[in-house]
Amino acid sequence: MLEGLMMDYQLTLDKIIEHARRNFPNKKVITKLPDGSMHELSYREMHSRIKRLSSAMCDKLGVEIGDRVGTFAWNNHQHMELYFAIPGAGAVCHTLNIRLSPEQLTYIVDHAEDQVVFIDGTLLPLYEKLAPNRPSVKYHVIFNVDKDVETSLDNVVFYEDLIAEGDEAFAWRNTDEQMASGLCYTSGTTGNPKGALYSNRSTYMHSLGVLQGNSMALCEKDTVLAVVPQFHAMSWGLPYAAVYCGANLLMPGQFLQAEPLAEMIEQYGVTVAAGVPTIWNGLYHELKNNPRDISTIRALVVGGSAMPRALTVAYEKELGVDVLHAWGMTEMSPLGTVCVLQSHHIDLSDEEKWDVKATQGYGISGVEMRIMDEEGNELPWDGQTMGELQVRGPWVVRQYFRLEKSESHFTADGWFRTGDVSTISEDGYMRITDRTKDLIKSGGEWISSVDIENTLVGHPKVMEAAVFAVPDPRWSERPWAGITFVPGETADKDELNGYLATQGFVKFWWPDNYIAIDELPKTSTGKLDKKVLRAQYGQ
């Protein structure tokens, strides 16, 4: 083999903050602090603080290369500093999901053997309750807190003291792109959480993926509001991507309610905002009651679960905001697809465009997808055929942290099995039709629970819907639906199935039963937890 004669340049995360310091010294991370005031930190200052933090982490706390260092925090400038300082110290930034159960969180801190945990003062009582004083943890470093705070944690260090002791001349220790840089556990609905261990290289490449023109196309002119938490799939990679391109980054702290979000968007002229559908649903209703101009937003990025089509239409028609569906997984760093329209869609009607926008979009440069049948044959990209979605790419996991590689997650030829069932159109637009485990197999045919749910929530009386499989002696499985109705409203089976009929669903897909439920069961990340429904109604 003849090697190219190009520089052996390591794709490491220090390059990102150094680039920002050099080219965007006056761009900022803007944080809504616990007291509600706004805090601005330039990338030049942030670089200096990060360097000192990395240095002190090594010298004062004894963090070694490869150590896991936990974070338990909202989105704020300290959490941003940790995103760079921990990898810069050669360690692994392990973001702890504050919404996990005490058992899960304890399991995760112990499994990762976190050496140090950085804790947001506003979450200190929660952390004390969930995972206090785990055996591996040598130090608890706290911020956003008064010096006289009372805590049951031992070995407490104050964050600002640590930075004050650091040395700005510190030399970055993430010198090899293969070094682990981040750790994020998936909150599976079954079994213990599984850790995705990112490398410097994978996260660097992922950042370039986020910056692509066909993807979120972030650039220096953007002001990005990261509503998606830093403890959830690395805030979809926005912290690294925004700094790399020199965008201003707006961090809402714990203020994830519609009103403060609306206020921040208007005040700072946000151009890109990213969050789950629930957040945007809340914001929409807030804006109906208290109108504000949010038309500076050029991309309302939605992920986590599918955006109801009606809500997309409302944002685009009523608020003049372009909605960008995105799809990914913790195991994918997380970004896989973004639903940007292609040039051949230009002449479509609005309705047809929204049909395209209801899909998850096509793979960003770097992400490969395929759909497979149960025998492992690749299925055609025709927009109709459903198959198990598999992916590969520079920012996809090859194995879980401290788990044996298993065939249920990885194929023999090196693809990751997403656990999703989807179709893909001729031009690459992927549409998730179900989770593998939620798919309903009835009379030998597949029924997409997601398709039925997405349609049912379009009914004016339905707020949320969960369609799940119930064993059936004749058909093997039949769909049932759990429904949360709009307050004060209700509807019976005939009305709802009649609605499905008007939306083009054949009778065979209509749920056999509808159950009114006050609150649908959800996982810690807010996804429908259908195994609870199956357990309850499956007998």
Next chain:
Amino acid sequence: MLEGLMMDYQLTLDKIIEHARRNFPNKKVITKLPDGSMHELSYREMHSRIKRLSSAMCDKLGVEIGDRVGTFAWNNHQHMELYFAIPGAGAVCHTLNIRLSPEQLTYIVDHAEDQVVFIDGTLLPLYEKLAPNRPSVKYHVIFNVDKDVETSLDNVVFYEDLIAEGDEAFAWRNTDEQMASGLCYTSGTTGNPKGALYSNRSTYMHSLGVLQGNSMALCEKDTVLAVVPQFHAMSWGLPYAAVYCGANLLMPGQFLQAEPLAEMIEQYGVTVAAGVPTIWNGLYHELKNNPRDISTIRALVVGGSAMPRALTVAYEKELGVDVLHAWGMTEMSPLGTVCVLQSHHIDLSDEEKWDVKATQGYGISGVEMRIMDEEGNELPWDGQTMGELQVRGPWVVRQYFRLEKSESHFTADGWFRTGDVSTISEDGYMRITDRTKDLIKSGGEWISSVDIENTLVGHPKVMEAAVFAVPDPRWSERPWAGITFVPGETADKDELNGYLATQGFVKFWWPDNYIAIDELPKTSTGKLDKKVLRAQYGQ
């Protein structure tokens, strides 16, 4: 060290064409054929042809992994196919610069030991004259040519015959990202040409660099006109970047004259066009005579040498076209900087914006720059201090092909010495003030020949200017200027130095002598060749 557990995914060029086949099957390479007609090739078809070409190259021509395979061609779909098929076969795409001298071309083919050379039929007579039947070359493959063509070359194969014999089921052989994929010789004005040997990885990373929002921001909605030749610094990476993002790519073949370019831009609604200032100067004058609407262009990318400020102003004010200065080098794959304005420039006046746009811009994500004094100390980024520009990054060479690593090109700590002298502003905007070798040192002070030239061409009677050093007993060196006047015009030293005075130049910088010259000496790539002037007038 703890390694991340991410896929060992190789950054190779096959990924780019596979991504386009999957997601942009109906987007196109559009070529102006030698007969002037337009030829359209979809990425789906191109993928199939490339696979067959790679296969036949291996099976029929015996191309081995690491072999160098030459191309001698204009920008067209065949050259595009070769850009992917040669690396796909595990070989090195060696683009031969058709504008080199016979001696240089012969040297290069022999030095690279090209095993096969692909020749554009329209250039066959030129190739026969310059570098016929070199000892290493086993086959000459020709296209754009009739079967009954007469040629002095031996072992001639017809391109379409080769593709017809190929197997579409061919498995890509560029399986390791470190494998060399491209070779491009610089046409230095002194000594033999030197080869930059790109790897799959470096070119892949460079493509992502071109696609960044802060860079050219190419996306699927673009139609890109690549005027910059594929035989010149890989057409600035556009062939790979455009395919990766699914843009349509317009290839002008040998039709680089202003009239056909203007026609193509208007007909296809070009959004991004890339070329050297001479091309855009010609286009501007063509459009003054024969107006056409070219306002679909969102970025007129200019590189190779500095765009005269007056021309930038003319494009923006008169034609509604945004000019994007870019800078790079063959040794940098080639893109280093792009002059996109930053958000803090928004409130500047037009004149102030054009001042910023006259610089080379700031580094794209991945490119690091620094300026150094003669003792190897780093100089400040203040927009004033001039120093030697050094760069590093994932797509910068670490050594030349088959040459010992030398200190005149590479620093001990791993940076590439560009040979340019520049300033860098606080926010990263780099401005080239000279080539190291063209800088004039007079009375212990540096005088920028480029600054004087750029100003002199703003004088209405001056067409081109070359300022060069002449030995001086008192000052060590003094500037002289060679001038090509606008036809029918002339101006004397007093008038020209008076003009420099009005533009803010101190007397010490004024050239001691002006020489009217019919045509200024240029290198094969159209750059001023001042060593000819120094030799002629330096005594």
